Amino acid sequence: MKKIIIALFVLLTVSGCMSDLTNTPTKQVEMFLAKYQTLDEDVISDLEKLAQEEERFNTEQRDKYISIMKNHYQNITYKIKDETIDGDEATVTVAIEVIDNAKALAEADVYFNNNPEAFYDETDTYSESMFMDYRLELLESNKETVTYTLELTLTKNDGKWQMDQISETNESKINGTYIY
Numbered sequence: 536m537k538k539i540i541i542a543l544f545v546l547l548t549v550s551g552c553m554s555d556l557t558n559t560p561t562k563q564v565e566m567f568l569a570k571y572q573t574l575d576e577d578v579i580s581d582l583e584k585l586a587q588e589e590e591r592f593n594t595e596q597r598d599k600y601i602s603i604m605k606n607h608y609q610n611i612t613y614k615i616k617d618e619t620i621d622g623d624e625a626t627v628t629v630a631i632e633v634i635d636n637a638k639a640l641a642e643a644d645v646y647f648n649n650n651p652e653a654f655y656d657e658t659d660t661y662s663e664s665m666f667m668d669y670r671l672e673l674l675e676s677n678k679e680t681v682t683y684t685l686e687l688t689l690t691k692n693d694g695k696w697q698m699d700q701i702s703e704t705n706e707s708k709i710n711g712t713y714i715y
Contacts, residue, residue, distance in 0.1 A: 560625035571709065572611055637712045637714050
């Protein structure tokens with residue numbers, strides 16, 4: 536009986552230590568970025584909502600965009616560079632490498648500006664759908680990467696570190712659409 540009590544005490548102590556290991560700013564940032572890499576249901580839900588809001592996409596284009604971004608998220612790599620804690624506030628600096636979607640989108644815009652007739656349909660009318668298809672093709676074939684620095688902030692609430700709302704800038708860096 537004494538061995539069982541000791542084993543239970545050790546188990547509770549170890550599990551308590553394990554929760555302390557995940558309750559650091561760095562670990563919270565790692566868990567946040569892992570949600571993208573593992574295509575967490577919240578990430579996919581946000582992605583699907585964003586694709587639905589894009590009025591220029593047809594159904595097929597929405598599906599293709601979602602597929603492209605899923606691939607993008609799964610290929611995110613990162614390295615934690617620094618963690619600074621000041622009381623109940625923390626900043627974690629991360630170098631994140633993502634597919635450079637901003638470059639592909641800019642390339643599509645340049646091509647469009649120089650060759651608008653390439654997106655005319657059989658009635659010589661501009662086709663937004665043809666241009667969206669072209670943009671998606673460039674995004675899908677793009678393999679170039681870029682490294683950005685993220686400054687992610689966290690706040691300690693009730694003894695637990697929680698990510699603050701990420702900025703639009705950091706969100707665009709994660710999505711590879713940040714224009715520098």
